[in-house]
Amino acid sequence: MPLFENDKKNFVIFAALIIIQMILISIQVPVGSGRSHFKSAVFAVFSPLQRGAAGFARNVSDAWHDYFDLRGIRAENQKMKKEVFFLRQENKLLKDAVGFSRDSRKFEESLGRLDRSFVVARVIGVDAGNYFKSVTINKGTRDGVTNNLAVCDRKGNLVGRTIEPVSPKEACVQLVTDNDCGVSVVSDTDKIVGILSGDGQGHCRLNYVVATTRGGAVGENLLTTGFDRIYPAGLKVGKILDISEESSLFKRILVEPSFTFSELDQVAVILANLQDSF
Amino acid sequence: MRNVIEAALATVAAFLVFTLLGRISASLVLVVNVFSVLVVYYAVLKGEIFGAVLGSACGLIQDSFSLGVFGVGGLSKTVLGFLAGYISRKIHVVPFFRNLVFIFILGILELAIWLGLYSFIFSERPLMRNGLILIQPIVTALLGSLSLYLQRRIQSRKN
Numbered sequence: 001m002p003l004f005e006n007d008k009k010n011f012v013i014f015a016a017l018i019i020i021q022m023i024l025i026s027i028q029v030p031v032g033s034g035r036s037h038f039k040s041a042v043f044a045v046f047s048p049l050q051r052g053a054a055g056f057a058r059n060v061s062d063a064w065h066d067y068f069d070l071r072g073i074r075a076e077n078q079k080m081k082k083e084v085f086f087l088r089q090e091n092k093l094l095k096d097a098v099g100f101s102r103d104s105r106k107f108e109e110s111l112g113r114l115d116r117s118f119v120v121a122r123v124i125g126v127d128a129g130n131y132f133k134s135v136t137i138n139k140g141t142r143d144g145v146t147n148n149l150a151v152c153d154r155k156g157n158l159v160g161r162t163i164e165p166v167s168p169k170e171a172c173v174q175l176v177t178d179n180d181c182g183v184s185v186v187s188d189t190d191k192i193v194g195i196l197s198g199d200g201q202g203h204c205r206l207n208y209v210v211a212t213t214r215g216g217a218v219g220e221n222l223l224t225t226g227f228d229r230i231y232p233a234g235l236k237v238g239k240i241l242d243i244s245e246e247s248s249l250f251k252r253i254l255v256e257p258s259f260t261f262s263e264l265d266q267v268a269v270i271l272a273n274l275q276d277s278f
Numbered sequence: 279m280r281n282v283i284e285a286a287l288a289t290v291a292a293f294l295v296f297t298l299l300g301r302i303s304a305s306l307v308l309v310v311n312v313f314s315v316l317v318v319y320y321a322v323l324k325g326e327i328f329g330a331v332l333g334s335a336c337g338l339i340q341d342s343f344s345l346g347v348f349g350v351g352g353l354s355k356t357v358l359g360f361l362a363g364y365i366s367r368k369i370h371v372v373p374f375f376r377n378l379v380f381i382f383i384l385g386i387l388e389l390a391i392w393l394g395l396y397s398f399i400f401s402e403r404p405l406m407r408n409g410l411i412l413i414q415p416i417v418t419a420l421l422g423s424l425s426l427y428l429q430r431r432i433q434s435r436k437n
Contacts, residue, residue: 014330014360021334021356024349025399042342046293050343053297125297129344129351129396130405131304136343163345178345179402200402261304 040165047125047170051138054124118268119143121151124170132177132202132261134160139269140169147171150224150231150270157258158183158224158235159267173267176237176257177202184227185237190215196222196237196255204238206253211245218242222255232270285320285332292316293339308411311418313340313351314388317359318381318422322371323429326363333359347399354391358384372430377423385415385422 024038069076121143125136139145149162151173160175174181177198185196185206192215194206206222220240226233238255245251292312299306313336321329337352344351362384365371371380389411396404405411 010327010360010364013327014356017330017334017356017360018353021337021349021353024352025347025395028347028349038338039342039348042339046339046342049290049293050297053294054301057298057301124301125343126300126304126307127344128296128307128340129346131300131307132405133345165342172345174345180345200405 040167043165043170043172044167047136047167050125050136051170054122054138058122118270119145121145121171121267121269123264123267130200132175132198132200134163134175134178135173135264137162137171137173137267137269138169140167140171142168144271145171145269148230150235152235152268152270153259153264154266154268155258156236156268158231158237159259159264161230162269171269175261176204176259177261182228183231183237184225185222186225187216187220187222187240189220190217192216192220193225194253198257202257202261203241204255204257206240206255207250209251209253211249211251213251216240216243216251216253221258281324281328285324285328288316288320289313289332289336289339292336296340305407305410308405308407309413309417310421311414313337313355314358314385314414314418315421315425317355318362318384318418319425319429321359321362322366322377322426324363325367326360329359329363330356331359333357346396350392350395350399353395354388357391358388361387374423374427377426378419381422382415382419385418388418389415 119139121137121139123135124138127134137145137151145162145166147162147164147166151159151161153159158176160173160178160181162171163174165172175198176183176196177200179198179200181197183196184193186193192206192209192213194209196204196206198204209216218240222237222240224231224233224235224237236258238257240253241256242254243251292315295312296307299310299312317329317333317336320332333355334352337350337355338348340351340355341348362381365380365384369380371377393404396402
């Protein structure tokens with residue numbers, strides 16, 4: 001009998017734990033209806049550990065690669081010098097082109113604002129449930145990062161936006177491949193406008209393009225429109241992979257995101273809307 | 279108290295391993311669920327309540343680093359911890375192969391609960407990566423039974 005009593009007590013504790021979890025789940029459903037402070041607290045406690053572990057792994061990896069990279073450093077140096085030369089020329093031409101159409105003082109002010117308009121961050125962690133949904137970066141409120149800021153990869157392709165939780169030194173980034181993501185985009189050739197969201201499997205879908213809409217071809221690039229007031233206009237988001245016209249009201253458009261998940265190491269968080277500067 | 283501190287440190291270590299796996303390759307996070315291994319290990323050694331509480335904690339940590347509903351991982355790992363502790367007290371699962379099968383079945387159950395809740399709440403297909411996620415119970419079973427085997431070997435040498 002005492003054994004049974006002990007079992008009963010254990011089952012009561014187990015049931016209590018299950019009920020707590022159920023309550024935790026139910027207060028958040030429908031998804032996005034509320035922000036969990038408990039979740040933010042756990043994130044704030046554990047994210048510095050993640051930052052440390054990711055930093056350690058990067059240092060070890062860098063030390064290993066540095067050794068091998070030394071061999072090809074001279075050729076790479078020459079190549080980069082050449083690239084810097086062309087980039088300087090391009091930068092000069094662009095400055096001149098914009099300067100002609102703008103008052104020089106205002107133009108200098110705009111350039112000054114651009115200097116601190118983005119923060120470079122490193123990806124320190126992936127989503128524990130589905131890695132195409134979010135990543136954690138090593139920049140937070142101390143660096144000026146808040147939620148709803150656009151995040152781009154090394155090549156300037158849109159990766160996603162910052163969302164809660166944002167701690168002083170770390171932040172969460174919702175990727176464009178997440179199902180709950182929504183980006184207003186336009187195709188570069190036929191100017192098809194739609195809302196892009198992820199499929200949670202590494203690709204995206206272009207939604208709300210009416211079946212009767214003309215144009216739109218496989219291979220067309222999609223750029224942000226800026227209508228959503230989160231993502232600055234003109235950022236490259238993806239490329240149309242497939243278009244199928246079903247009997248439904250909207251076209252079914254599959255999109256390949258421009259960023260490559262496996263190469264997602266360093267990202268840029270855009271702090272100010274660059275569109276406002278020019 | 280010593281047990282709690284030991285489990286807390288092990289949880290931190292599991293979190294660090296989870297981060298490192300994610301940095302090496304994101305797919306590894308799908309295949310190796312370090313938190314499940316930890317929960318099964320402690321549940322078998324310390325009992326069902328310890329397993330359930332540790333399962334809740336580990337699941338909620340996992341949920342904190344994931345978008346969406348907070349508590350889905352917590353619930354599935356609470357069930358895993360409780361069942362691992364309870365059943366291992368009722369039936370003899372010490373031999374390595376029996377332990378492997380036992381943890382494998384629990385791993386499947388945990389994954390089924392997680393996938394079920396995920397699909398039900400989000401109304402979307404979870405990330406399967408060509409069935410890669412289905413390897414998770416096998417890896418959990420292998421790592422779990424191996425760590426319990428090693429623990430028993432060390433314990434017997436001490437004695």
